[in-house]
Amino acid sequence: MKVLMFGWEFPPHISGGLGTACYGLVKGLAHHNQDIIFVVPKLWGDEEPLADFVNASDVSIDYRERKFKKIWKNLTYLEVSSFLVPYLGPEEYKKFTDYAIHDRTDVDESIFTTKYEFSGKYGKNLMEEVSRYALTAAQIARDRDDFEIIHAHDWLSFPAGIAAKEISGKPLVAHVHATEFDRSGQSVNQPVFDIEKAGMEAADHVLAVSQLTKNIIINKYGIPPEKVSVLHNAVLDASIIKSNYNKKVPEKIVTFLGRITFQKGPEYFVEAAKKVLDRDPNVRFVMAGSGDLLNRMIDRVAELRMASKFHFTGFLKGDDVDHMYAISDVYVMPSVSEPFGISPLEAVRHNTPVIISKQSGVAEVLVNAIKIDFWDIDAMADSIFALLHYDGISRMFKEMGSQELKKLKWEHVAAKLVTVYEKTLSTRP
Amino acid sequence: MRTICFYFQVHQPYRLKPYRFFDIGEDHYYWDDFLNRSVIRKVAQKCYLPMNALLLELIQKHHGAFKVTFSFSGTFMDQLEAYAPDVLESFQRLVATGQVELLNETYGHSLAALKSKEEFAGMVKQHQDKIKQLFNGYQPKVFRNTELIYSDKIGAMVADLGYKGILTEGAKHVLGWKSPNYVYQNSINPDLKVLLKNFRLSDDIAFRFSNKTWEDYPLTTDKFINWINAIPQSEQVLNLFMDYETFGEHQWAETGIFDFMRALPEAVLKHTNFGFSTPSEVIHKVPAVSPIHVPIPISWADEERDLTAWLGNDLQDEAFDRLYELEAMVKKTKDPDLMRDWNYLQTSDHFYYMCTKFFSDGDIHSYFSPYDTPYDAFINYMNVLSDFVLRVKGKVKELEKA
Structure with a gap:
């Protein structure tokens, strides 16, 4: 089968989990000898040659094509009316909105140049890039008719998927890795929500990274259940990582690693830490990462008078991430809403037992982990205490967790995806 | 006798290096040698060396009529020995003129007075010894606590250590209608005299000198002399207390601060009935008017x-x-390395960097802080402290075994 796939980033140049998931999926599809045309806004040239890569920045658009203008017209509103960029703090957000309100008079003139240099990042021109990407997708869909199905990853490439479908008439699969409800809780950004909904509605079939995400798609976006399939993520490499990095403190270490934002539930980790430390002072808690709630967490830790046992590392890069997993005795992911959540699987690879919230997609695939409600700090404290003190249970999790990991392969995920493609093609009217 | 008492505080902390969680248990050296050295060298060029030269010139010119007073923190003196022996030497030359008084304070420029009498007394003793060692056996008689922190209790504690006088702020909320230009006494132990900073005239030099939005800008010697002459005749003592870094560092040379100071002593002696004295002279000669109550x-x-x-x-x-x-626990170890770190970790600046009063005084805080935010300062300090705790506990265990 030949698939025209639209992504936003691809390893090694990634800033989020989306790129890693796309890589795994493409690798799995290649294993099953599927042909993929993979489009990204910007190619760097050092991507692994797993697919027929198309650099959207290289595509010239023939703007005399009437159909394109129609697509563009439908998209411009988004750019001008929305100021949303994921992962921006309030200050950066303000800078961005100021820019969008005051400096964006140039849109109409400049946009019909033939080529457009995408940054491929999550920057201030995100909305402009998203809509421009759609136009490029239309051109690609017109130029190449050697594909049977279109596959678009997350809202950033949904407009591209929709445009390609309009031009080519081929079916569209919309793949949801995260929804606006996961990112922002109840205060969703309407323009992003609108794009997500439009993408799912225009799609012939929708993929969700977990049952949790499927439920959100059904309940919040009103997509009929039979149109949505669950396609869990997997791990690229299930081997156990033996680290030579040793910890230098005598106490056991309990770790939270991720963005310190509403979505990740850092405050529940802090409260549970207090409960554990009251019982057993010989533990160190580590909160690794940064985010808009960091300072609030520091304040709370100081207020609870446990700062000599609760540490903050700031944002970790490269080897430090591996070191952190390696010296952890327990890994906790208390996410409030996590479509999937790959980091506990990384912890398992380092032989670290994990506690994950029931509100995470990964809880659906990882059996050998303690699962708690994110808000249940008593249960979280209990589980941490148990994993630290009762060797039997942590040893069991270590052994079985690594066994379990071996079953989570991208080949299996890709095989399931191929059946979804086939079904989608065969049920077309 | 009407007199002006100039006192300059000279302090530099040992700033911490960026110390990460991963360093805990492994890296036991906490100090940012490069930064600390750079600061000392920079301030030496801008302030210490030129201002010391100017003061020496003024002292020699006025043959005993012009005097000043210094208080050096222990962390400052340690850094002079390490990074700026030339500056130390120029301070020693000043003290050798006999027209310069030195005060005692806590060695680590600490807040120990608020927490532990024993630690406080220990740090004062250590400071006495250091002054004695560096300044030819000099023995201070007057005390100044870190950041002029004072209360009735702290005063009584200082009197118990044998001091006859202490310096503090002439805070508005403590003085009420009273003037700072008299000598007061501690309300618990009347043997301890209390000298109060005239914050208006002190801060005119220290903070407002180069402020162009200030209505009295520019501050000239003539203007300052007029203000001194406006002080009621019955008021005896004008205490001008400020950071030494005012000269050349906080107020750059370009603002004219050195010229102002060069002209001031002569103008005071010629055009006012004020002279210059040191705190111990004031305490010796001027009787106290009343106790001052500072419960908080x-x-x-x-x-x-x-x-x-x-x-x-x-x-x-x-x-x-x-x-x-x-x-x-630290005292139990008697370990010189641990004692030194314990000393430097107590320096008030570490806590100053964690101040979150962003909107009123945040400006001046961020000017003095090597950190971007109080949160960064806190995390770094706690990481270091966590390592320090491990070392102290390790040492105590070691001693118990032996």
Whole structure:
């Protein structure tokens, strides 16, 4: 089968989990000898040659094509009316909105140049890039008719998927890795929500990274259940990582690693830490990462008078991430809403037992982990205490967790995806 | 006798290097040698060396009529020995003129007076010894506590250590209608005289000198002389207390601060009936008018003149309490390396960096802080402290085994 796939980033140049998931999926599809045309806004040239890569920045658009203008017209509103960029703090957000309100008079003139240099990042021109990407997708869909199905990853490439479908008439699969409800809780950004909904509605079939995400798609976006399939993520490499990095403190270490934002539930980790430390002072808690709630967490830790046992590392890069997993005795992911959540699987690879919230997609695939409600700090404290003190249970999790990991392969995920493609093609009217 | 008492505070902390969680248990060296050395060298060029030269010139010119007073923190003296022996030498030359008085303070420029009498007394003793060692056996008679922090209790504690006088802020909320230009006495122990900073005239030089939006800008010697002459004749003592770095560092040479100081002594002696004295002379000659009641500690910092620059928010209180709960254990170790770090970790600046009073006095705080935010300061300090705790506990265990 030949698939025209639209992504936003691809390893090694990634800033989020989306790129890693796309890589795994493409690798799995290649294993099953599927042909993929993979489009990204910007190619760097050092991507692994797993697919027929198309650099959207290289595509010239023939703007005399009437159909394109129609697509563009439908998209411009988004750019001008929305100021949303994921992962921006309030200050950066303000800078961005100021820019969008005051400096964006140039849109109409400049946009019909033939080529457009995408940054491929999550920057201030995100909305402009998203809509421009759609136009490029239309051109690609017109130029190449050697594909049977279109596959678009997350809202950033949904407009591209929709445009390609309009031009080519081929079916569209919309793949949801995260929804606006996961990112922002109840205060969703309407323009992003609108794009997500439009993408799912225009799609012939929708993929969700977990049952949790499927439920959100059904309940919040009103997509009929039979149109949505669950396609869990997997791990690229299930081997156990033996680290030579040793910890230098005598106490056991309990770790939270991720963005310190509403979505990740850092405050529940802090409260549970207090409960554990009251019982057993010989533990160190580590909160690794940064985010808009960091300072609030520091304040709370100081207020609870446990700062000599609760540490903050700031944002970790490269080897430090591996070191952190390696010296952890327990890994906790208390996410409030996590479509999937790959980091506990990384912890398992380092032989670290994990506690994950029931509100995470990964809880659906990882059996050998303690699962708690994110808000249940008593249960979280209990589980941490148990994993630290009762060797039997942590040893069991270590052994079985690594066994379990071996079953989570991208080949299996890709095989399931191929059946979804086939079904989608065969049920077309 | 009407007199002006010039006192300059000279202090530099040992700033911490960026110390990460991963360093805990492994890296036991906490100090940012490069930064600390750079600061000392920079301030030496801009302030210490030129100002010392100017003061020496003025002292020689006025043949005993012009005097000044210094207080050096222990952390400052240690850094002079390490990074700026030339500056140390120029201070020694000044002291050798006999027209310069030195005060005692806590060695680590600490807040120990608020927490532990024993630690406080130990740090004062250590400071006495250091002054004696560096300045030819010099023995101070007057005390100044870190950041001029003072209360009735602290005063009584200082009197118990044998001091006859102490310096503090002439805080508005303590003085009320009273003038700072008299000598007062401690309300618990009347043997201790209290000298109060005239914050208006002191801060005109220290803070407002180069402020172009100030209505009295520019501050000339003539203008300042007029203000001194406006002081009622019955008021005896004008205490001008400020950071030494005012000259050349906080107020750059380009602002004319050196020229102002060069002209001031002569103008005072010629056009006013004020002379110059040191605190111990004032205390010896001028009787106290009344006790001053300070039940709650005051300081010379910020608009509030209280302790909130160093203590009071959760970050500061947590760090402060975690530090001082180690006191007994650290002393048990008697380990020189641990004692040194314990000393330097108590320096008030570490807590100052954690201050979150962003909107009123945040400007001046961020000017002095090597950190981007109080949160960064807190995390770094707590990481270091965590390692320090491990070392102290390790040492205590070692001793118990032996």
